[in-house]
Amino acid sequence: MTDQWFTERHTPHAGLTLEFGARLFDAQSAYQHVEVLDTREFGRMLLLDGCVMLTERDEFIYHEMIAHVPLFAHGAARDVLIVGGGDGGTLRECLRHTALRSVTLVEIDGMVLDVSRRFFPEVAAGLDDPRARIVVGDGFDHLQQSAHSYDVILVDSIDPVGAAVKLFGPEFHALVARALRPGGVAALQTESPFYHLPVLRDSCDSLGTQFAHVAPYLANIPTYPAGVWSFTFASNDVDPRTAIPTFEAEFLAGLNYFSPEIFRAAFALPRYIRRGLES
């Protein structure tokens, strides 16, 4: 088979291009175009509507950073909710925390669960853990209709297009705040601060109406736009910039990106980002 090149345009004028051999999966779900390509550089890659969701080689960065920063900042979480994250990577990282009692994952697109189990078994590993509760459904509706509360809520959504737009708005952020227990914390993926700074700014502004502590943090993700990604931490009780978490060496030894130093450093924002958030 002749190799081909896949290009994701991060803007109309710039993109990432990756060589791949086989196209392992290609189907339209009820929600989006789902593809799996076998790339030469990054291993298998999951695409949703043509955007890179994860690759085998660098998925650890996103998943460690969306999970461990809020979980260590909280320090005593028992029950976690993941909105989105159907590939299972965020769930896998949560489950490393042995004190957790349950992790509820609400993914709107069942095809993502199926594809991850089939093509990304190491990412999907946690989906069949006894502590995992998998719900195929709309995360917004779940929070609106459920009376459950959580210690940690992670919003592992796609980009703010289509059905995901509402996961970036104030109504959803209010639902997140309502579902958190005292001492609870949330972390939300909030796009590339280089290309999508208005998304991060609007998210921070909206979260600021619900939470006393709102703090963006960053990670370098090679296959994501501009190589830098933002998450936003939100809590009424915990300020991650002054929190002093307890870390266990044995736990940390199993990780590839996160560390106590990275926990601190991730909240340091380059001036162009800080300035963009203030404007």
Place this chain on the structure above:
Amino acid sequence: MTDQWFTERHTPHAGLTLEFGARLFDAQSAYQHVEVLDTREFGRMLLLDGCVMLTERDEFIYHEMIAHVPLFAHGAARDVLIVGGGDGGTLRECLRHTALRSVTLVEIDGMVLDVSRRFFPEVAAGLDDPRARIVVGDGFDHLQQSAHSYDVILVDSIDPVGAAVKLFGPEFHALVARALRPGGVAALQTESPFYHLPVLRDSCDSLGTQFAHVAPYLANIPTYPAGVWSFTFASNDVDPRTAIPTFEAEFLAGLNYFSPEIFRAAFALPRYIRRGLES
């Protein structure tokens, strides 16, 4: 004119692709292929041998980080040497430090100086400053033959190919150590820690034979491979991880990436990088 796409392959299987209108300059110097493209997303872009050296939109990141981290760590520098850096961006950032008496820039390729003056006037601005001493020559030979000493030496080289290979080796690092005054510090560009970790590791090992304190630090640069770049700090007298520099608010307000928080955070290395340096 029809738009075209330029692709830099960061590996044989992955690359960055950018749309451009005009090719403003295209010539072979005695050392390398020099091009200037007018890209849609990043403005004008300088390529050397097909590799992105700088773009108007994100050059501030590299230049602020290679200059201000060592200059603030030193705290009282008077005389600086830049090896390479013919575009002038590193020089421009050094010259913000008004206490500096001289900045000597040794660039092997006069065409880079000319092209930067012509197409990147905001980057090249410092080349004609009265404190700047521009030498067209080989940085290795300059250090070997000159009796001058410096407070800060910045190695702003191209990738370790061709004539630049020797700028990554122990003989050159010994020359840097010899040319530093007491209290002196150096910072060297040491490639992408994601794609070129062996370059960073070998640089650290080599510098470790000459310097008591060797500390890599990172910045997110969207147009560089994997979006993350490493610099390595080296000194016999200053440990930047414990240094407490003095920062002036007015100075900082003129910057777009660097800040006191970034100064600290840049030395926090993701575990995969730390592990790679230990192996």
